[in-house]
Structure formats: C-alpha cells, structure tokens
Amino acid sequence: MMWLTWRQMRAQTLWTGALVAAAAAYLLYLAADIRDTHRLTITDCTTACADARHAFAEEFGPGLLLIGLLLIAGPALIGAFWGAPLITRELEAGTHRLVWNQSVTRKRWLAVKLAVVGGVSVLFTGALSLLLTWAAGPFDNLVDSRFEPLTFAARDLAPFGYALLAFTLGLSVGVLTRKTLVAMAVTLLVFTGFQLAMANLVRPHLAEPVSTTVTWTEARAIGSIDSFGVGPEGARIQNYVLTGAWVLDDEIIVYKGDGTEVTEADLKACGLGIEPDECLTALEATFTVNYQPADRYWTFQWIEFGIAAGLSAVLIGVAFWRLPRGLN
Structure with missing residues (x-):
C-alpha cells in the first residue's frame, strides 16, 4: 500500500516539493537580507533611529505580508487539490475495487493514504512556516505585531494545524460527496470560511480581554x-x-x-x-x-492548533465511519 500510494502521488509530490524548495531558497535569501539590513540600519544605528526603524518596516513589511498570505492560502489549496481528490479520484475511476479485492481492508487503505499524503502535506506547510518564522524574526521583533491576522496564522504552530485540518476536510468531504469537483469547491469554501471566522470571531475571545x-x-x-x-x-x-x-x-x-x-x-x-x-x-x-497581552501569544497558538487538530480528528472519524458504508 505504501508503494502504491507513492506511485499515485509521486508526480504532484515532486512538483510540490520543487515549489517548496524554491520557496525555502528564497526565504533563506530573504533572511540574510533582513539580518544584514537590520544590523546596518538598526543595531548599529546612532542617529535618526526612529526613521531607520520606519524605513526597515516599510522595506520588508509588504513582502513578508505577501509571503504570509501565500502560506495561509497553501493549506486551502492542499485540502482542495490533495485531500479532496484522494478518495474521489479512485471512486470515480473504480480503481479502489482492485485494492479491496487484494485482501487490503478499506480502513487500512484509507489509513495509509491519510498517513502518507496527509503527513507530506503537513510537513511541507510546517517546514515553510518554521522557515518563515525564523527568516522574519528580526522584523517581527522590531514591529512586534505577531497578533496581526496574516502574521499569526503564518507563524509557528498555527500552520501545522491548518494544513492538517484542510487536508482532512478535503478527504472527508470527498468521502461524503464522492464527486471530485464538488469536494474541491466545498473544501475551499468551508476552509476559507473557517479561517475568516477564526481570525475575526474566535481568536479575539480565546481568553478574556x-x-x-x-x-x-x-x-x-x-x-x-x-x-x-x-x-x-x-x-x-x-x-x-x-x-x-x-x-x-x-x-x-x-x-x-x-x-x-x-x-x-x-x-x-x-x-x-x-x-x-x-x-x-x-x-x-x-x-x-x-x-x-503579548504573553498570551503562545497560549493562543497552542489553543488554535488544538482546535484545528481536534476538528481534524472528528473529520478523520467521519471518513473512517463512512468509507465501509455504501462505497462499492
């Protein structure tokens, strides 16, 4: 099953891996540029330091914001293009019957796909998140706006939870609808709605202000x-x-x-x-x-990761419950 799953996913995995490697290379270059500029204009500043800090924020702020936005959109695309077709593609083509007739149980079939493909998607997203967090470190310490919606969701632990949730959402919606295009559309809409609700309705009230x-x-x-x-x-x-x-x-x-x-x-x-x-x-x-307060940042990160992981567990349970029932 591991070999078969890899054979089915190797093309998109290699393409995605190449994009991740290119993004990682750019982040390494950006990290060096940020640190050099910070050392020359901020650390060694002796006069007009306020203007230097403002110029530093203006120089790197828009680029980091755009990268963060792309990283936030990444899990939604993974859920739609990796999670949603993972089961529906085989159901529509009928290739699942070949596997089930070779003493491979449906639950084992689903578990292997979930572990391999889901694990790779979370790994890719998490690696970029940690690299972006490290690259933007001097900027984040200077600007000190880690709670900003586009910053919070693209740093540290939150992207791990979002990647897992998006993938399991696409998977479970695919198992329920059995239609690839429908599952992709529903996954994009529901996950985008979840991100907006979390940033604007849930996160401000995770703790009493x-x-x-x-x-x-x-x-x-x-x-x-x-x-x-x-x-x-x-x-x-x-x-x-x-x-x-x-x-x-x-x-x-x-x-x-x-x-x-x-x-x-x-x-x-x-x-x-x-x-x-x-x-x-x-x-x-x-x-x-x-x-x-600023000292609640990591508390909020863990809570948000826990919410995403908990919802993912529920969605995985739905997929495992539905798969043996009526998918023939």
Missing part, C-alpha cells in the same frame, strides 16, 4: 496613536497600538478627567497656539483600551 485605562500623558509612552480626530460626536482615537499587545478596539472614545467625553468645544477652549496634546493633558484626558 484585559481592559485598562490610559491617561493621555502615558498614551504615547506605552503605545502609539495611529490617528486622532474630533467631531460633533466627540474625540476618537483610531487604531491605538499598545506595544506587543493585540488591541481589540478599532475606535476608542476619549474622556476628560471628570468622566465626560472630550468635545470639539473643549479643544477650542484651550485657545489658539495650544497643541492638542497639551490641551488633552490639561483636560486630564483618558481612554479605555481592551487588548490581549
């Missing part, structure tokens, strides 16, 4: 304000960044020391020539930010 009140005088010392505006509805902070943490609020209301909202009239009352920061400090302005 921490809520803290920040005074205006310390706001820029412990984080950064992307934008601040005042209008008829009051003062608002857009996209506050708390160093190392995952801020869950897109918009934050700013209050005066007496607990009422800061208004446009309050800023005008400070007089002309007074900077907004000085005025807000004088008003004893504060705001409340809800966030996931």
Whole structure:
C-alpha cells in the first residue's frame, strides 16, 4: 500500500516539493537580507533611529505580508487539490475495487493514504512556516505585531494545524460527496470560511480581554496613536497600538478627567497656539483600551492548533465511519 500510494502521488509530490524548495531558497535569501539590513540600519544605528526603524518596516513589511498570505492560502489549496481528490479520484475511476479485492481492508487503505499524503502535506506547510518564522524574526521583533491576522496564522504552530485540518476536510468531504469537483469547491469554501471566522470571531475571545485605562500623558509612552480626530460626536482615537499587545478596539472614545467625553468645544477652549496634546493633558484626558497581552501569544497558538487538530480528528472519524458504508 505504501508503494502504491507513492506511485499515485509521486508526480504532484515532486512538483510540490520543487515549489517548496524554491520557496525555502528564497526565504533563506530573504533572511540574510533582513539580518544584514537590520544590523546596518538598526543595531548599529546612532542617529535618526526612529526613521531607520520606519524605513526597515516599510522595506520588508509588504513582502513578508505577501509571503504570509501565500502560506495561509497553501493549506486551502492542499485540502482542495490533495485531500479532496484522494478518495474521489479512485471512486470515480473504480480503481479502489482492485485494492479491496487484494485482501487490503478499506480502513487500512484509507489509513495509509491519510498517513502518507496527509503527513507530506503537513510537513511541507510546517517546514515553510518554521522557515518563515525564523527568516522574519528580526522584523517581527522590531514591529512586534505577531497578533496581526496574516502574521499569526503564518507563524509557528498555527500552520501545522491548518494544513492538517484542510487536508482532512478535503478527504472527508470527498468521502461524503464522492464527486471530485464538488469536494474541491466545498473544501475551499468551508476552509476559507473557517479561517475568516477564526481570525475575526474566535481568536479575539480565546481568553478574556484585559481592559485598562490610559491617561493621555502615558498614551504615547506605552503605545502609539495611529490617528486622532474630533467631531460633533466627540474625540476618537483610531487604531491605538499598545506595544506587543493585540488591541481589540478599532475606535476608542476619549474622556476628560471628570468622566465626560472630550468635545470639539473643549479643544477650542484651550485657545489658539495650544497643541492638542497639551490641551488633552490639561483636560486630564483618558481612554479605555481592551487588548490581549503579548504573553498570551503562545497560549493562543497552542489553543488554535488544538482546535484545528481536534476538528481534524472528528473529520478523520467521519471518513473512517463512512468509507465501509455504501462505497462499492
């Protein structure tokens, strides 16, 4: 069975392996470039270091984001093009009967395919994930945005779980539908929906968020304000960044020391020539930010990997339950 499975999958495995090797070679080159640039512009920086950090982030950020996006899409493609046709292709061609008539049980047939093909797909995805994590290390340490959706799902343990889940999803959908194209389409749609739901609905609530009140005088010392505006509805902070943490609020209301909202009239009352920061400090302005602390990163990685692995176990059980029933 091992030999037969390899014979059936060797072409796509070799092609995929070649693509993975090319991606690995590029990541090695990128890692060297990131480290050299980091050493020259950040480690050895003596003047205008803030500008150097910004330039470093601008230089490598878009490329790493694109690579991360491709790595996130990889499991979906593996599930659709490896997992879904794994059983349906043989069922549609009728070649499964030849194996079953040679004293190979259906469950053993499925187990070998699952172990060999599924193992290779997880290995490929995981290897690229670990290599990307290592290559982007200096950038991630500087920018400190590991909770960003496209960063979190492309680093460390999460891609292992996603690759396993996508493959088992394609496999189980194929066993249930017995139609290759249908199984591929369903796998892509369901797995993409799962990724979006996990990033936007589940991950922010894997643990109870921490809520803290920040005074205006310390706001820029412990984080950064992307934008601040005042209008008829009051003062608002857009996209506050708390160093190392995952801020869950897109918009934050700013209050005066007496607990009422800061208004446009309050800023005008400070007089002309007074900077907004000085005025807000004088008003004893504060705001409340809800966030996931930086030290929960690995906890979230393990939880997300566990969720994917648990769902994969359920899908494998469905495939093993369905295979002996009615697939003749």
